[in-house]
Amino acid sequence: MTRxxxxxxxxxxxxxxxxxxxxxxxxxxxxGWGVISCPPKDSFPDRLFRIHEELTRVLRRYRPEEAxxxxxxxxxNAASALKLGQARGAAIAACRAEGVPVYEYSAREIKLxxxxxxxxxxxxxxxxxxxxLGIRETxxxxxxxxxxxxxxxxxxxxxxx
Numbered sequence: 001m002t003r004x005x006x007x008x009x010x011x012x013x014x015x016x017x018x019x020x021x022x023x024x025x026x027x028x029x030x031x032g033w034g035v036i037s038c039p040p041k042d043s044f045p046d047r048l049f050r051i052h053e054e055l056t057r058v059l060r061r062y063r064p065e066e067a068x069x070x071x072x073x074x075x076x077n078a079a080s081a082l083k084l085g086q087a088r089g090a091a092i093a094a095c096r097a098e099g100v101p102v103y104e105y106s107a108r109e110i111k112l113x114x115x116x117x118x119x120x121x122x123x124x125x126x127x128x129x130x131x132x133l134g135i136r137e138t139x140x141x142x143x144x145x146x147x148x149x150x151x152x153x154x155x156x157x158x159x160x161x
Contacts (some may be wrong), residue, residue, distance in 0.1 A: 005031065006157075007064035007100070008150025009055070010142050011087040014038050016051050017142025020062045021133070021150045028154055030133045032062060033143040044083070048090040055094040067095045068153035071104045105152045113152040 003024045010017035015038065020031040036054040038047035069092065072085055095102045108118040114129045126144035129151050130136075139147075 004066065004154075004157075005062060005064040006150045006153050007059070007062065007067040007095070008146040008148065008153065009067060009069045009091045009095075010145035010149060011051065011069060011084065011091045012142065013044065013047055013083040013087045014040065015142050016055070016087060016091060017140065017144070017146035018055065018058055019143055019147030019150050020058075020064060021147065021154055023154045023157075028133060028151070030135055030147065033139055033147055034058075035140045035142045044086075048086055051087055051090040052094045055091055056098065059094060059098040059100060064100055066103060066153065066157075067100050068103045068105060068149050070110060070149055071106045103153055103157070105149065105156070109156065110148050110152045113155050114148050 003022050006021050006023060008019045008021070016036040017033070018036070019033040022029045022031050036051055038050050042050070069088060072088065092102050111120040111125050112118040114120070114125045114132065120128075122141070122145070125148050126141055129148040130139065130144060132151065133147065
């Protein structure tokens with residue numbers, strides 16, 4: 001049975017979560033997760049560079065075959081939306097530089113895949129994805145969000161030919 005390794009990324013300009021899952025047939029196994037923290041004192045360009053560099057390390061360590069991120073959404077605060085978009089761009093560029101294809105999912109699709117309810121609260125999504133993956137420890141919210149994004153890719157992906 002062929003294994004596919006999927007990286008989920010929850011980008012943010014101050015912290016970027018990542019989660020890695022292995023998909024083998026219909027079996028999903030968590031491989032790793034974490035958060036890339038960017039010190040607030042760092043300049044914004046330095047934070048983007050850190051996201052790119054740290055994700056590159058994650059990509060080289062875990063060697064995923066594909067990655068998934070949340071689609072851009074409209075925010076009330078334009079400055080925050082722009083920063084999020086730039087952090088997302090740094091993450092996507094790191095994946096593509098390592099030859100990893102990137103797939104995008106809406107927040108509704110991610111919530112629906114984990115909970116069966118597209119408007120589920122963030123906390124419920126994190127709890128459910130950890131339960132579905134058999135993770136018993138408490139993990140940071142950004143990492144559980146990233147695992148939920150990887151989970152969405154795993155359960156909605158079109159099989160490879």
